[in-house]
Amino acid sequence: MRILYHHRTQAGDAQGIHIREIIGSLRDSGHEVNEVALVLSDAPKPATGDADAKPSMLSRLKDNLPDLFRELAEIGYNLVGFFKLLSAARRIKPDFIYERYALFNFSGVLVARVLKIPVILEVNSPLAMEQADLGQQKLGGLARRAERWICNHATVVITVSTPLKQILVDMGVEAERIVVMSNGVDPERFHGRRDAGDAVRARFGLDGKRVVGFVGWVREWHGIEDLVRGMPDWPADLGDVHLLVIGDGPARADIEAAARAVGVAERVHVTGAVEHAQIVEYLAAIDVALQPAATTYASPMKIFEYLAMAKPVVSVDQGNTREILTEGENALFFPPGDRPAFVDAVKDMFSDQQRLERMSEAARNTIFNREYLWRRNAEKVVDLAAAHRPHD
Numbered sequence: 001m002r003i004l005y006h007h008r009t010q011a012g013d014a015q016g017i018h019i020r021e022i023i024g025s026l027r028d029s030g031h032e033v034n035e036v037a038l039v040l041s042d043a044p045k046p047a048t049g050d051a052d053a054k055p056s057m058l059s060r061l062k063d064n065l066p067d068l069f070r071e072l073a074e075i076g077y078n079l080v081g082f083f084k085l086l087s088a089a090r091r092i093k094p095d096f097i098y099e100r101y102a103l104f105n106f107s108g109v110l111v112a113r114v115l116k117i118p119v120i121l122e123v124n125s126p127l128a129m130e131q132a133d134l135g136q137q138k139l140g141g142l143a144r145r146a147e148r149w150i151c152n153h154a155t156v157v158i159t160v161s162t163p164l165k166q167i168l169v170d171m172g173v174e175a176e177r178i179v180v181m182s183n184g185v186d187p188e189r190f191h192g193r194r195d196a197g198d199a200v201r202a203r204f205g206l207d208g209k210r211v212v213g214f215v216g217w218v219r220e221w222h223g224i225e226d227l228v229r230g231m232p233d234w235p236a237d238l239g240d241v242h243l244l245v246i247g248d249g250p251a252r253a254d255i256e257a258a259a260r261a262v263g264v265a266e267r268v269h270v271t272g273a274v275e276h277a278q279i280v281e282y283l284a285a286i287d288v289a290l291q292p293a294a295t296t297y298a299s300p301m302k303i304f305e306y307l308a309m310a311k312p313v314v315s316v317d318q319g320n321t322r323e324i325l326t327e328g329e330n331a332l333f334f335p336p337g338d339r340p341a342f343v344d345a346v347k348d349m350f351s352d353q354q355r356l357e358r359m360s361e362a363a364r365n366t367i368f369n370r371e372y373l374w375r376r377n378a379e380k381v382v383d384l385a386a387a388h389r390p391h392d
Contacts, residue, residue: 098119
């Protein structure tokens with residue numbers, strides 16, 4: 001099939017990974033994909049947890065605009081997006097449009113209606129609700145109506161979690177139009193081989209140690225500082241457990257200060273910014289992975305990467321994480337915001353080495369058994385579009 005992939009993002013962070021993986025998987029399956037965007041997905045990206053990454057000119061402009069002007073600019077983008085998409089469509093004659101949802105972005109739906117082809121809309125967040133919750137909206141009523149109209153006029157809406165589907169249904173989007181499709185992973189790249197972490201373990205003095213790890217931009221609400229402060233009270237047989245924070249973030253200084261204050265500085269390591277291309281070797285160096293907090297409707301990319309690398313997860317217990325993980329099989333859960341329970345779950349994960357090894361194997365198998373695969377997501381997208389193609 002010939003596919004037009006349209007997005008209005010900077011193609012950075014997790015959203016950039018998602019865009020690149022879907023496009024790559026579609027192309028690997030033999031489909032022709034043409035990307036229409038302000039910033040193409042193969043543009044250089046900042047490292048994980050890179051506090052010094054220089055924001056793009058578009059990002060700086062967006063961040064400095066008053067809310068009303070930013071919203072008007074988002075509406076105005078439709079003049080650019082519509083004609084860019086229409087021009088590309090007339091040139092390549094696509095079988096369908098695949099669009100990553102952005103607030104006030106009518107472009108894909110309008111072009112699809114003009115050309116009478118399907119448009120598959122991928123929704124990762126309820127953006128009108130998000131901006132309202134952050135107090136970043138002047139046109140809130142219009143944003144909600146626009147979001148509802150765009151979703152109800154897409155051929156198919158893909159949401160990354162069931163909780164997100166429910167949010168859309170509650171705001172008036174037709175349930176039968178929505179398909180839930182979790183994020184995925186490339187199991188060949190995230191291969192699960194422990195020896196890939198040898199260099200990282202040597203660099204941080206982790207040889208012969210057991211390691212619990214966190215990936216990403218670490219903030220206070222992740223509770224990592226509480227984990228560190230509890231380490232001196234762990235049982236003696238957990239004295240070899242080290243913490244590796246893979247990334248950076250505003251909580252880094254507090255984590256490192258807490259480690260010094262309670263005398264475990266030699267067991268706590270923060271890597272600083274890491275290129276996503278190098279994440280595999282860092283994940284290979286850990287034994288247990290952390291998902292201590294998550295937006296309630298997200299499909300956290302790191303969970304799939306953890307699983308593919310055969311790392312059982314200590315995770316916050318909420319609908320979207322329960323949708324991916326299974327208690328006692330590939331994860332141990334703790335209640336949201338319960339820091340003591342978080343620390344106890346980490347200790348529990350390391351308390352039974354045979355169980356930990358079984359859970360590691362089960363984590364890797366989960367990826368295949370439940371098809372958390374980018375290539376399978378791409379196949380589902382094509383099947384959805386094919387089912388809705390107009391008949392000649």
